[in-house]
Amino acid sequence: MQKNKFYTDLNLINLPIFSTSKRIKRKSEKEIIEIRKNNKKTKLIITYPQKKLTFFDRKILASIEYIFTNHLSLAKIEKSFNNEYEKELEKVKQKHSIKSTDEIGESEKQLILFSAMENVQKEYKLYLTLKEINDLIFNKSYLHKEIKQSLIKLSQTIIYQTSHYFIDNSVLEIPGMQLLNVIISRHKNRDMLTITLNPFHMINIVQKKVTRADLRLLNSFRQPIAGRLSELLNKALYGSKTFNKSKVVYDYSYICDYLQIEKRKAESLILQQLKKPFNELIEKKIIINWLLVKNLFGYEVSFYHSHNFYEDYYNMLDKKTKIKINKGLAQIIKNESVYTEFKNKIEMYFEKTNFKTETELDQVKPFYSKYLYLTEYMK
Numbered sequence: 001m002q003k004n005k006f007y008t009d010l011n012l013i014n015l016p017i018f019s020t021s022k023r024i025k026r027k028s029e030k031e032i033i034e035i036r037k038n039n040k041k042t043k044l045i046i047t048y049p050q051k052k053l054t055f056f057d058r059k060i061l062a063s064i065e066y067i068f069t070n071h072l073s074l075a076k077i078e079k080s081f082n083n084e085y086e087k088e089l090e091k092v093k094q095k096h097s098i099k100s101t102d103e104i105g106e107s108e109k110q111l112i113l114f115s116a117m118e119n120v121q122k123e124y125k126l127y128l129t130l131k132e133i134n135d136l137i138f139n140k141s142y143l144h145k146e147i148k149q150s151l152i153k154l155s156q157t158i159i160y161q162t163s164h165y166f167i168d169n170s171v172l173e174i175p176g177m178q179l180l181n182v183i184i185s186r187h188k189n190r191d192m193l194t195i196t197l198n199p200f201h202m203i204n205i206v207q208k209k210v211t212r213a214d215l216r217l218l219n220s221f222r223q224p225i226a227g228r229l230s231e232l233l234n235k236a237l238y239g240s241k242t243f244n245k246s247k248v249v250y251d252y253s254y255i256c257d258y259l260q261i262e263k264r265k266a267e268s269l270i271l272q273q274l275k276k277p278f279n280e281l282i283e284k285k286i287i288i289n290w291l292l293v294k295n296l297f298g299y300e301v302s303f304y305h306s307h308n309f310y311e312d313y314y315n316m317l318d319k320k321t322k323i324k325i326n327k328g329l330a331q332i333i334k335n336e337s338v339y340t341e342f343k344n345k346i347e348m349y350f351e352k353t354n355f356k357t358e359t360e361l362d363q364v365k366p367f368y369s370k371y372l373y374l375t376e377y378m379k
Helices: 011-013 055-071 076-098 106-121 130-137 144-156 200-204 215-220 223-240 252-259 265-285 308-316 319-334 336-351 357-376
Strands: 005-009 029-037 040-047 124-127 156-166 170-180 178-188 192-195 210-216 247-251 289-295 298-304
Touching: 005 011, 005 200, 011 200, 011 223, 029 055, 040 170, 055 124, 055 130, 055 144, 055 192, 055 215, 076 106, 076 130, 076 357, 106 130, 106 156, 106 170, 106 200, 124 130, 130 144, 130 192, 144 170, 144 178, 144 192, 144 357, 156 200, 170 178, 192 200, 210 223, 210 289, 215 223, 223 252, 223 265, 247 252, 247 308, 252 298, 265 289, 265 298, 298 308, 308 336, 308 357, 319 336, 336 357
Parallel strands: none
Antiparallel strands: 005 210, 029 040, 040 156, 124 192, 156 170, 178 192, 247 298, 289 298
16 A cells, blocks of 8 residues: 555444534533435434544544555455354354354344454554654654544443344344544653554444545645545545536535535635635645535535546636626726736746646636636626
8 A cells, every 4th residue: 555545434434523623612421423325224322422523533543444455464454354144143043043144133234244353453452652643744843642532532432232133123233432442651751552443334344334535635624624624525525526417415404514614604604614725635636626605405515536626716707797797807908017927827827737638728718718717806
């Protein structure tokens, strides 16, 4: 695997458990998350320690995933898991006097997975120092105390799971497991860490319910909102490109729930809240651009990974604004110095952008010119 790349659990990064706002205060020590997917309704009860998890805690957990997926043999873990799964499966068959796996309920199948990985989990531990994690994230900065506090928070965050399966009406209950298993011991005046991922985390990695991530990129974000959104968008953008779509759309309320930030009602306040982090996503080439649009139920945000953004943006404008833009562009052409500056800005933008063909470039340029005039020259 390339340096800085690692596999991260898709289910984990999709959970809205890492707050990107310092303003939101936890109403209670428990949070309930309900998910309906694949003929299953799952309720997760997250019990937090004294403080909610933050983007900093997400980065610490990501560094653990990085070390885990780069330093332990996933093929070996998978082999051990498959062996244990067969043993656990055989126990259940004997217990219920059945021969076929098809006779086993959906919830019991999941419990077999969980039990098998609990057995395997004990074999695959990470033995680390705080310095090893610190060097991955902060280079020359010394934040051992903060890292230790984060690890304690992660280990004190408990997930209770109940799943109802619609296929056979079976129910799975997992009474409670740590988000991350951490044991801290003292040796020669320094903290030594023994770390294991929780069973479901390991199952998802072994069964490849993961997405590729970049630790350096994640640690480079100045805005926590941008960092967490980059993870949410990663898989969605990949799927959007695969199906030849130019954008990914989320309701503003969903984004707020995912990021654990306050929901604002006025457009100006929403832009004040999100403009900087969204622009950081552009700066880091996660997206081309974004649009905040009011709909019947509130607001939604479109994240564009295609240059179709500029044509879509122009087409959404009212007739009067379009006339002003076209008249303004005609005036710019008449002023040589202004036109030269305007043209240079366009060329600079497209020099940084790869287009498959000249035809594609020629289709985008007129609409980008209109966008540039509207956003930087029109008063």
